[in-house]
Amino acid sequence: MMKKLDKVLSQVLKPARYIGMEQNSIVKDLDKASVKFAFCFPDVYEVGMSHLGLHILYNLINEREDYVCERVFSPWVDMEEKMREEKLPLFTLENKVPVKDFDFLGFTFQYEMSYTNILNILDLAGIPLYSKERTDTDPLVIGGGPCAYNPEPMADFIDFFVIGEGEEVVLEILDLYKKHKDQGFNREDFLLDVAKIKGIYVPRFYKTSYKEDGTIKEMEAIVADVPEKIEKRMVKDLDQMFAPEKMIVPYIETVHDRAVMEIFRGCTHGCRFCQAGMIYRPIRERSPERLIDLATKLIESTGYENVSLSSLSSCDYTQLEFLVSSLMEKFEKDKTGVSLPSLRVDSVSIDILKEIERVRKTGLTFAPEAGSQRLRNVINKGVSEEDLTTAVSYAFKEGWSRIKLYFMIGLPTETDEDVLGIKDLAYKVKDLFFNRPREEKKGSFKLTVSASCFIPKPFTPFQWVGQNSIEEFKRKAYLINDNIRDRRISFNYHSPEVSYIEAIISRGDRRVGQAIYKAWQLGCRFDGWSEHFDFDKWLQALDEANIDGDFYALRNRSFEEILPWDFIDPGVSKKYLFREFKKSLKEIVTRDCRLGCTACGIKDCAMRGVFN
């Protein structure tokens, strides 16, 4: 194996993707392990290593002396080719042993376009693709993460799903497995037992029947003692929760080359397109004391020169100014910087921007999401044009000259006027830069306007609406492009074809799995990478699987329809989501629930206790 590996590594791009051995990686003696867990991020190493969830679960599991967690990623296409040529089975980075020898193979479901990669990983590992074909000698294949909130498209391939926050439940699963193993392991018995753990969904114990029009008639449990509704798992107190104090430091450059710490989980804004904003509720903050301690330990153990304060909307952190200035004060002499991703236009505090900029100035990104105030009300993005112009003017005054603006096209109720609002906003930003006294104009102005195609997601108020057709997306994108005539403003948009496929999968039911399987068979890999996405193959796969893509992507659903993910309870209620949908059509804004509870249905939420 080692000889083969060495031969293969000398022939591929970035071989360091496959060698492991990074600082803070953990290599244990596998013979002494009672449970072996292979964690897989189904994309290339650089992408997967930037995922905070990996570092959390990796360290959490490895903290237990007799449990082992090792990593595995998608080999890049050149590596896959060589591995197949040499018949080298997929291996973990730590001990470099076949993934098939592990007890668990856990996938994180971060985006739908990685699903063909998941099938490919199973195949490269020599594990049967279909759950029903696996035997006691195969690993238990599990899935978790945000996309697992609609597990159905992958239900045939995954033995069980973890719904909700993995760190809350993973050790319970491994403990149960250890118990079963000690008493003589039987796969079916274990699955029956694990299905009783809150948050666990074992697809094989449920059956779905369909109506003539293709919608779901009923989904029912076919064995006794499994829950009808799967409740998500969540951590109650982030300060008490496990937080990694060290992170693996990759040798090669990754997407985010810095220490990361989560300052809070959840979001209170209630943007109606945002799945994360709904499923990660309620909001839970870490205390500044805990975070300062954590940052110090992370910097010490990694040697990184930057720590990123991660969350869905970092400016919402209650004591952000205090936290940032404490960190800056602590780290400035060591030339360590602090970075804040996910800035919201409305809450960019001038003081915080000034603090951060003391060390280093980079480009600034804002996400107004829609071009007109009307449409921003529809999606409940509580950002006004004034908020944006204030923030941008300040940024220009302070010397920034490169700005990015993010928008979506194809939002519900969108008109051409809304679409052209994107152009208008871009021109206003440009004018703000140039309509200033000459001596204040620093740097060369560059504005990038990006538009993604709106994809309605499960567990959002827009889960019932149809997506725009590919033609409609293109017409809208051209409308913007043809009207931006300034070479200092560049416009780009996401592929409508990719968005169409993503829409089919994200709201797909169990039958869609067959199309994913066919697509993989036809050679689809790395569908999230534009150079690898092959729309024609996907169309062929849908056709061969007898799946009408428009039925899933473009159709408006009624409130009465049983949705494929209805059996999952994400905390927020379906009633709340529908109420929000109705309000959106009337262009009525819902306040940030920090200002008063909006009755989303989350139990034990701090916002209810404090503000009501």
Next chain:
Amino acid sequence: MKLRVKFNKKNYLKYISHLDLIRLFQRSFNRAQIPVKYSEGFNPQPRFSIAHPLSLGIESCEEYMDIELEEKIDPLDFMESMNQILPKDIQILDCIYPKDKRPIAAIISLAHYEISFGLVEDMDMDEVKGQIDRWLEKEKIIITRIRKRRGRQIKREQNIRPLIKKLAFTNNKENGFTIETLFKVGDGGNLRPDDFIDALIRDNSNFKIDKEDIQVKRLGLYIEKGKRLEKPIW
């Protein structure tokens, strides 16, 4: 204050690139709290330089770098604290405060390599040796280098024979052979092992080298003092 450091790069870590290595050292200096000097300006960078970067996939027993320090520190302390942090396959072997203040890359002019080849078909080794000796008797071994500049391809011919200072057979392995070589490095001419290997394969078609079974290892780097060779740190 210039600290001259000798280190190695072995096993799988031969697969990390020069830039990766720089980042690794940078973070390790941070962790070990080494008082490295930083450059001035908008984006301050730690001041250290590694002499004659290795190509990806080549192991080395002895590499060198110069580090600019803010203040003098004990070399032994430096080694000890760095080696605790560095991975086991990249370790500091020695370090000194050099008397010669010229940069390390400027004084090194020769690289010592061990290259072992596997053969596709069994051959008499004396025959292979004779063949290579005759090949080296030529005054000119021309290779063509293709460089990309602003999207255009520029071809440049180069005679690499003067860059091969020494070549010796060290042992015969099963179905293959190993050589040791001294190649020029630096501004006075630079020969990379893969260019040498390509030329060797191209010009010697009587024996068939298995291109997938070639191992290159750098054994050391040398300073030429007249006819004598000296290591930067003994």
